[in-house]
Amino acid sequence: xxxxxxxxxxxxxxxxxxxxxxxxxxxxxxxxxxxxxxxxxxxxxxxxxxxxxxxxxxxxxxxxxxxxxxxxxxxxxxxxxxxxxxxxxxxxxxxxxxxxxxxxxxxxxxxxxxxxxxxxxxxxxxxxxxxxxxxxxxxxxxxxxxxxxxxxxxxxxxxxxxxxxxxxxxxxxxxxxxxxxxxxxxxxxxxxxxxxxxxxxxxxxxxxxxxxxxxxxxxxxxxxxxxxxxxxxxxxxxxxxxxxxxxxxxxxxxxxxxxxxxxxxxxxxxxxxxxxxxxxxxxxxxxxxxxxxxxxxxxxxxxxxxxxxxxxxxxxxxxxxxxxxxxxxxxxxxxxxxxxxxxxxxxxxxxxxxxxxxxxxxxxxxxxxxxxxxxxxxxxx
Numbered sequence: 001x002x003x004x005x006x007x008x009x010x011x012x013x014x015x016x017x018x019x020x021x022x023x024x025x026x027x028x029x030x031x032x033x034x035x036x037x038x039x040x041x042x043x044x045x046x047x048x049x050x051x052x053x054x055x056x057x058x059x060x061x062x063x064x065x066x067x068x069x070x071x072x073x074x075x076x077x078x079x080x081x082x083x084x085x086x087x088x089x090x091x092x093x094x095x096x097x098x099x100x101x102x103x104x105x106x107x108x109x110x111x112x113x114x115x116x117x118x119x120x121x122x123x124x125x126x127x128x129x130x131x132x133x134x135x136x137x138x139x140x141x142x143x144x145x146x147x148x149x150x151x152x153x154x155x156x157x158x159x160x161x162x163x164x165x166x167x168x169x170x171x172x173x174x175x176x177x178x179x180x181x182x183x184x185x186x187x188x189x190x191x192x193x194x195x196x197x198x199x200x201x202x203x204x205x206x207x208x209x210x211x212x213x214x215x216x217x218x219x220x221x222x223x224x225x226x227x228x229x230x231x232x233x234x235x236x237x238x239x240x241x242x243x244x245x246x247x248x249x250x251x252x253x254x255x256x257x258x259x260x261x262x263x264x265x266x267x268x269x270x271x272x273x274x275x276x277x278x279x280x281x282x283x284x285x286x287x288x289x290x291x292x293x294x295x296x297x298x299x300x301x302x303x304x305x306x307x308x309x310x311x312x313x314x315x316x317x318x319x320x321x322x323x324x325x326x327x328x329x330x331x332x333x334x335x336x337x338x339x340x341x342x343x344x345x346x347x348x349x350x351x352x353x354x355x356x357x358x359x360x361x362x363x364x365x366x367x368x369x370x371x372x373x374x375x376x377x378x379x380x381x
Contacts, residue, residue, distance in 0.1 A: 012375035016094055019111055019138050019369070023092035026131065028113050031091040033074030035098075039066040041073050045325045045355060053100045067098035072366060075114045076353055085358055088117035094371075105372075111135070112346070114366035116353070122295055124365050125329040125348060126302035132333055132344040133308070135369045139378035141343070145334040146312065148271070149319025151175060152328035152348070153278070156292035157264050161257055171261075176320040181265075189258050260285045268316040271300045278317075299329060321345060325352045329365065335377040343374045 024030055042050055055067040068074050071093050079089060094111040113131055118124045129146070136144050154175055158168050167188065174180040260281070267277045278293045304310050321330050328348035335343060346367025353362040 012371065015139055015375065016109065016111060016371045019135055020092055020094040022134065022138065023111075023113055023131065028090040028092035028115075031071075031075045031078060031093045031114075032095070033068065033071060033078050033093070035068055035096070036065055037068045037074055037077075039064040041077070041356060042066060042069060045073065045352065055098050055100070055106070069099040070097050070368060071095065071110055071112060072114060072349075072368065073352075073356070075366075076116070076356055076364065079114075079116055080353060080356055080358055085353070086117055086360065086362055088115075088119075090115045109371040110368050111371055112366060112368040114364065116364050117362055118365075119363060121328070121348065121350075121363055121365070122298035123302045124363070125299050126306055126308075128329075128346055128365050128367050129303060129331055130306045130308060132331070132346065132367050132369070135344055136333055136374065136378075139374045141335060141374065141378045143336045144343075145336045146314060146331065147319060147334065147342075148313055148315050148329070148331045149317065150292070150296055150329050151320055151326050153289070153292045153296065153317060154264070155327070156289040157261065157287065160287040160289050161260065163257070173324075176322040176324070178318070185258050185261060189255060256285075260287070265318040268314070268318070270311050271296070271303075271313055271315040272310065274315045274317070275300070295328075321347060323347075325349045325355070327351050331367070338377065341373065342370070343377055344369050 020030065039054060039056055042054060050069065054069055057065050059065055075091050075093060079085060079091065082089075090113065092111070092113050095109065096107050097110045098107050100106050113128065115124055115128070129148075133144065133146075155172060158171055163171075167184075170184060171181065174184055263281055263285075264278075267274050267281070269277075275293060275297050278289070278296070281287070282289050282293065300310055303313070319330060320326070321332065326347045327350045330347035331345065332342035333344040334340075344367055346365070348363075348365040350361060350363050353364055354360070
């Protein structure tokens with residue numbers, strides 16, 4: 001058996017430069033954000049697992065900095081600082097990012113596109129997918145698996161259900177963590193008033209409060225008590241467990257509500273079929289999620305208008321990329337039958353710029369390209 005030759009570094013760089021030029025020709029201005037970034041936005045916005053992969057340091061004043069682990073947040077921060085925040089602007093980029101990856105290089109090259117301020121969300125989403133597919137084609141990859149989802153649909157479902165606010169927050173948090181979500185759904189059917197503790201009222205009060213503030217309070221109480229480690233768990237882990245118990249203070253949910261969530265999460269297949277299943281679910285369960293379904297249908301139409309083979313796209317309501325700031329359309333492009341890690345991936349993040357300091361919400365969508373992985377997949381193909 002012949003071992004595939006390693007991709008040419010020179011050839012890969014040339015194709016990456018050509019890809020960046022094609023993004024620029026499509027109307028996206030090249031961006032060059034600083035390699036050294038404030039760590040806080042990544043820690044707060046990218047998900048709970050990001051800290052273990054960051055390369056961290058501090059400046060002279062003690063502020064925590066990191067080598068940029070991706071380029072979406074740095075490009076967004078520069079856009080907000082440009083004085084053009086809120087105006088429709090598009091950017092492309094190509095450069096190194098730094099992230100600990102067990103057994104793989106921690107420095108690798110990433111390209112991508114970010115689009116800010118466009119009001120035509122469905123058309124912008126379809127354009128990102130089309131540009132992502134152009135990236136795979138530029139590296140000679142013809143057989144691509146397209147995986148898509150929409151966390152906005154799940155958010156619409158949760159908003160439409162008769163759920164306590166604590167459960168709504170918990171389920172949205174767990175959407176990208178399938179094991180936790182499955183466990184929560186089971187607990188929601190099993191929780192009973194018999195499980196109440198003497199401090200049930202305290203738990204219920206914490207459940208309705210801001211999570212970061214509640215977590216700080218519990219940590220302070222543990223510190224005041226002088227505890228440092230119980231059963232091998234840190235104070236932070238104990239505090240998290242206590243807040244998890246507070247979530248259960250809301251009591252059990254009707255079985256039909258949990259069944260509606262489970263039916264929603266089981267929808268998968270061609271996008272048009274998914275739309276039909278979603279409309280049937282909404283009608284059967286009397287759920288007001290028509291606006292979110294309409295947006296999905298519009299997006300499918302714009303994809304078809306761009307010449308994409310919609311029937312070849314796999315849509316799943318349970319699909320999520322594990323990044324907390326995504327708010328809508330999400331996608332990944334994979335070499336078919338060759339790899340769990342995406343070669344191109346992205347999505348919509350309409351809430352991110354507000355959390356980074358924008359005075360008003362700014363629509364945003366984009367994607368990243370893993371150049372080395374794409375070059376290798378293209379050469380093997």
